[in-house]
Amino acid sequence: MGKLTGRVAIITGGAKGIGCAMVKRYVEEGASVVIADIDDEAAHALAGQLGEHAHSVHLDVTDQASIEAMIKQTHAQFGPPSILVNNAAIFTLAPITEITKAQYEAVFAVNVQGLLFTMQAVANDMIAHNVKGAIINMASQAGRRGEPLVGAYCASKAAVISLTQSAGLGLIGHGINVNAISPGVVDTDMWDEVDSLFAKYEGLAPGEKKARVGKAVPYGRMGKPEDLVGAAVFLASDDSRYIVAQTLNVDGGNWMS
Numbered sequence: 730m731g732k733l734t735g736r737v738a739i740i741t742g743g744a745k746g747i748g749c750a751m752v753k754r755y756v757e758e759g760a761s762v763v764i765a766d767i768d769d770e771a772a773h774a775l776a777g778q779l780g781e782h783a784h785s786v787h788l789d790v791t792d793q794a795s796i797e798a799m800i801k802q803t804h805a806q807f808g809p810p811s812i813l814v815n816n817a818a819i820f821t822l823a824p825i826t827e828i829t830k831a832q833y834e835a836v837f838a839v840n841v842q843g844l845l846f847t848m849q850a851v852a853n854d855m856i857a858h859n860v861k862g863a864i865i866n867m868a869s870q871a872g873r874r875g876e877p878l879v880g881a882y883c884a885s886k887a888a889v890i891s892l893t894q895s896a897g898l899g900l901i902g903h904g905i906n907v908n909a910i911s912p913g914v915v916d917t918d919m920w921d922e923v924d925s926l927f928a929k930y931e932g933l934a935p936g937e938k939k940a941r942v943g944k945a946v947p948y949g950r951m952g953k954p955e956d957l958v959g960a961a962v963f964l965a966s967d968d969s970r971y972i973v974a975q976t977l978n979v980d981g982g983n984w985m986s
Contacts, residue, residue, distance in 0.1 A: 790843025897974025913980025
């Protein structure tokens with residue numbers, strides 16, 4: 730019997746990368762999982778691989794109607810959700826002197842607004858159905874500090890940490906436990922995009938930034954999506970019930986706080 734047997738989980742951005750690894754592990758731990766993603770094809774393919782305990786749902790976290798529809802489809806497929814992993818996010822990189830309003834608005838629309846209102850909608854659904862659940866927000870080590878080329882993204886992830894604290898305090902009285910995970914550098918398709926942007930602004934060869942940051946991790950390498958799943962199971966399970974409003978670093982020793 731798995732640690733999440735009988736529970737219904739929604740994982741946003743669940744079709745690829747870290748989200749995909751979490752979907753697979755949650756199913757192994759006995760949960761029924763909704764793969765909520767804007768990439769319908771990838772989400773549907775993953776659900777098909779995993780069988781009856783996984784279901785794909787279209788989700789655009791910047792669209793309130795899409796969030797509400799996702800919750801309704803979760804009910805129809807598996808029943809009320811008891812776990813939410815707010816994983817959907819986008820990245821942007823530019824010097825402070827060059828950040829455009831469009832870049833800022835896009836990253837905050839997904840990483841902050843989308844996370845907040847997905848969390849709010851699922852929390853309200855849990856309260857309405859008297860579900861004692863868990864919400865896990867995906868932050869980042871970028872939210873712990875500033876970086877000269879990553880101002881908008883760092884600010885968005887700092888907001889995730891702050892929202893986790895406020896929501897954790899605001900929802901624990903309803904039996905809803907809110908915490909966050911702060912990954913370090915993780916080897917996913919997104920980091921290939923990050924590497925290309927650093928190459929542009931720092932004059933590096935493709936792959937050089939990625940190699941450098943991997944070597945700088947005290948553990949000795951970049952993280953893999955699978956390195957995050959243990960923490961995601963722990964924070965969704967009864968084992969973490971007395972941990973409230975915290976952000977857990979899972980980064981190979983990259984940041985201490």
